[in-house]
Ligand code: FAD
């Protein structure tokens with residue numbers, strides 16, 4: 001590693017903070033970094049600073065279970081997440097960075113009539129929108145995922161499933177690092193360990209961004225801070241319909257490739273996939289209380305394993321290697337908040353709750369377009385903050401993989 005990058009392999013050393021930028025992005029997670037990348041690449045806007053209070057992408061991007069799918073419930077949601085899935089499938093090539101994108105097939109198990117009905121509903125909406133999803137029954141499930149326990153002699157027998165062949169996983173850090181590398185190579189400045197502590201507002205515009213390294217001016221500000229969305233928006237005088245709730249996950253010790261499919265049971269509050277390095281990546285329902293904390297609990301692990309072992313008894317002898325939590329910014333309709341705010345130069349990318357990793361490419365691309373053109377693209381118009389005043393919610397609760 002010679003002269004150009006003396007102490008870091010992928011990224012330039014953190015520069016001094018300038019007094020002003022055309023665009024300031026608050027939050028150096030996948031979404032903020034993707035927006036910076038597309039601003040530079042698609043629109044030639046490179047006088048951009050990404051401000052990240054911790055280390056690069058150490059928030060929910062580092063903590064998620066990397067499931068990518070577009071089997072949503074509403075046409076607005078399906079269209080949006082499918083654009084992201086398509087961007088994901090070519091992202092290693094786009095970024096010249098291997099994100100280990102791996103199509104596995106995604107099974108959402110149904111254990112009762114209500115879940116079968118929602119699965120059928122999702123399958124029909126998906127097919128209508130050109131997305132590959134189908135309702136399958138136990139004989140087909142046995143062929144897709146022979147590891148599953150399809151016995152009727154359990155608490156909650158599997159009645160069927162929504163099968164979504166393009167469902168995939170990816171290397172979460174790789175996605176953030178690839179976008180960061182692509183952005184900095186084009187001139188974007190990355191300021192890690194730089195916390196935004198205040199926002200000065202004058203005449204419906206943000207005039208100054210205060211940080212623990214000094215104050216800067218910005219032509220446009222984008223907030224992309226996930227679990228801290230309400231707190232940062234409050235600095236700009238905005239109140240969001242968002243509640244922050246911890247979501248926990250864990251991984252097992254790594255084993256040889258064993259489980260191809262991504263398996264989700266909303267009713268049993270359990271999901272699992274096997275990562276490219278062999279760990280079983282497992283999660284459960286969101287914690288039952290709002291909290292700004294990334295501590296993890298024994299209760300989570302016990303509840304998860306109780307149900308997991310009913311679905312996949314073969315995992316019984318695996319040991320848990322790591323456990324952690326992230327902070328999910330939950331909206332009432334389980335859809336994101338994207339686009340304009342009542343402030344003229346302040347844009348928002350929030351409300352990603354338990355579902356936003358899969359949206360990293362599309363949110364970055366479409367928020368960059370919004371900032372560059374000052375026009376909200378049709379694709380993200382349904383997710384405007386103003387929908388909560390217009391009674392125009394985009395209800396995706398039935399397609400959230402984890403219970404809430
Ligand atoms: P983040 O990666 O959290 O980035 C926001 C950044 O803002 C953070 O790095 C934070 O440090 C920074 N920040 C906050 N405040 C400030 C400040 N004042 N100044 C400067 N910086 C600040 N989604 C899926 O699609 N599929 C999944 O399988 C999935 N599984 C999940 C599992 C778990 C356990 C969790 C917690 C979430 C999961 N999600 C999943 C949701 C997904 O992780 C998030 O929606 C997504 O990562 C949000 O990305 P982001 O870039 O907006 O946020």
Ligand code: PYC
Nearest residue numbers: 065067354355401402
């Ligand atoms: O959105 O698919 C998802 C998901 C799975 C686990 C957490 N989120």
